Amino acid sequence: MRMYDLIRKKRDGGQLTEEEIRFLIEGFTKGDIPDYQMAAFTMAVYFRGMTDEETAALTLAMAHSGDVVDLSAIEGIKVDKHSTGGVGDTTTLVLAPLVAACGAPVAKMSGRALGHTGGTLDKLESIPGFNVYMTPEQFVESVNRIKVAVIGQTASIAPADGKWYKLRDVTATVENVSLIAASIMSKKLAAGADALVLDVKTGQGAFLKKFEDTVKLAETMVSIGRRAGRKTVALITDMNQPLGRAIGNALEVKEAIETLRGHGPEDVAELVPAPGTQMPLPARAADDAARPPRTAHDAAACGRPPEKFREMIRNQGGDPRVVDDPSLLPTAPVRTVVEAPRSGWVDGIDAYALGDVTMLLGAGRRKQDDVVDHAVGLVLHAKLGSKVEEGDVLCEVHARRPEDVAAVEERIRNAFSIGPRAPEPRPLVLRRIGD
Ligand code: URA
Ligand code: CA
Numbered sequence: 101m102r103m104y105d106l107i108r109k110k111r112d113g114g115q116l117t118e119e120e121i122r123f124l125i126e127g128f129t130k131g132d133i134p135d136y137q138m139a140a141f142t143m144a145v146y147f148r149g150m151t152d153e154e155t156a157a158l159t160l161a162m163a164h165s166g167d168v169v170d171l172s173a174i175e176g177i178k179v180d181k182h183s184t185g186g187v188g189d190t191t192t193l194v195l196a197p198l199v200a201a202c203g204a205p206v207a208k209m210s211g212r213a214l215g216h217t218g219g220t221l222d223k224l225e226s227i228p229g230f231n232v233y234m235t236p237e238q239f240v241e242s243v244n245r246i247k248v249a250v251i252g253q254t255a256s257i258a259p260a261d262g263k264w265y266k267l268r269d270v271t272a273t274v275e276n277v278s279l280i281a282a283s284i285m286s287k288k289l290a291a292g293a294d295a296l297v298l299d300v301k302t303g304q305g306a307f308l309k310k311f312e313d314t315v316k317l318a319e320t321m322v323s324i325g326r327r328a329g330r331k332t333v334a335l336i337t338d339m340n341q342p343l344g345r346a347i348g349n350a351l352e353v354k355e356a357i358e359t360l361r362g363h364g365p366e367d368v369a370e371l372v373p374a375p376g377t378q379m380p381l382p383a384r385a386a387d388d389a390a391r392p393p394r395t396a397h398d399a400a401a402c403g404r405p406p407e408k409f410r411e412m413i414r415n416q417g418g419d420p421r422v423v424d425d426p427s428l429l430p431t432a433p434v435r436t437v438v439e440a441p442r443s444g445w446v447d448g449i450d451a452y453a454l455g456d457v458t459m460l461l462g463a464g465r466r467k468q469d470d471v472v473d474h475a476v477g478l479v480l481h482a483k484l485g486s487k488v489e490e491g492d493v494l495c496e497v498h499a500r501r502p503e504d505v506a507a508v509e510e511r512i513r514n515a516f517s518i519g520p521r522a523p524e525p526r527p528l529v530l531r532r533i534g535d
Contacts, residue, residue: 162286193356200248226474230418305451348477448517
């Protein structure tokens, strides 16, 4: 078999066999297939798509490209939550300590920034000393002892995805249903949790902007999960504006801490319990089965989330004092604001543009080996439905250098649409797929 022929077949709209897909994934993982051929193949998939059979075969080949973790040594039902990628999506940072504080084991493997979206690992690494890598033994031991660990995909878990993810990030090939489904589900299957809660983002700030594509992605992932014997639920959630107010690594950690303390932004506090209620919360929260926690505040009542976050940070080598004093997180030297050019109601926010701007400020990578700047990002002062007067602050910009701000200021201003009327409020959770 030759990679050349597989690229050609996909370029011309053909369907790959299971054997061809295994050849592709094994060859790429081992390094026999070079990045340039894989990049060409990926772009062909972007334009031609994959059938359900190809996607299922791809997911399994990727899941078995490395170790499959055995979490059976952890007591209880192990739940993993995964977002398909949004802008300012702080939910894992809130949900992990929150659910663990309620007594349910959270054994979570997270990812890095991808395209215009941030990644939980990069965010956690803005906490001084925080280490996102553990051996499988340390991972199991941590979750048994303190109920929570959030770690990176080690080189041994779905290595095909680890490598491919980095390549897709810098070749504009993220936005494809099959590639996203296989990427997420391969790691989730290899990471060994019993149940999965998928937060599938839709709208302008998501990888998939069209609602039908999002539904297809959610259904594909739920079906792959179930066939593999994992209880899988997907929530389709709105990404037509950034989640919360902060976008950027340290800024989002700060926002997560505020939410754990019960005074985070409304939408974060509203969204967090949505996946949270899908997680089998034991003890006080779930005993009261008729009334699962409906708000972050409510869920917070069943445990002590800030304390749990401190414990999680300490366990992973980070400085737990950031929970009480977020000023210990890295801060950017240049701060400025973008003001409203006229009065009115904010009736649109281009989440993609704001995510992209944050990455350009340095919060993500332009090339594979770029170093992430943890301090930079944006803090929104206005959200959809905010009433603003001319000159009001729309957004704070936290940057490394003044010229970085100059390069993005106009784009930030244009990302806010200001109209004469308040827009209709939109629900955050649009659909549930699975039980
Ligand atoms: N998140 C992932 O893990 N993979 C993708 O391809 C997109 C989002
Ligand atoms: Ca946020």
